[in-house]
Amino acid sequence: EAGVAQSPRYKIIEKRQSVAFWCNPISGHATLYWYQQILGQGPKLLIQFQNNGVVDDSQLPKDRFSAERLKGVDSTLKIQPAKLEDSAVYLCASSHGLNYGYTFGSGTRLTVV
């Protein structure tokens, strides 16, 4: 079974620029998550999709972050404009649903300078 694919692996941008991350979940997984992991901390949930609908985006900074999951498969997470404090690893995870294990991708490491 192929894992969760994320790209790019690394990205360096200047503050106030925009950036987008892409995630392809495990085939058949209805639930997709984006997490932000700041250095030295545990991952923090940004947004959760069930198929192509948003279940929870309460911790997503909506003034600058947006995410979509068209057709209930791939997902993109965008930041516009980026701030220095957005420097982090952005992890995508997928799951069959409640009470099933999560599979994480390798993440995208974003550095904002």
Added chain:
Amino acid sequence: TQLLEQSPQFLSIQEGENLTVYCNSSSVFSSLQWYRQEPGEGPVLLVTVVTGGEVKKLKRLTFQFGDARKDSSLHITAAQPGDTGLYLCADGGAQKLVFGQGTRLTINP
């Protein structure tokens, strides 16, 4: 808001030693998951525990869930360099994972 506190935050020991790391929650866990994260990779699920007092073993790793379901411990016997990584506990309730800040473990050869 649930808070998960892990201790110690950092631990560096020699190969062959035993160690225990802890996870405490401000509220009762729905289900407790332990993950290991290696540098440059995403977290990988080690175990899920649900029942208070439950003990699970995974080779040299022993996971214990407190009777009150508010705390857990992970014990590693005869640690090896391959055990190096960030150990994260998480609550799997409400259809989303809430993570602790992790214990960064380094096993020195």
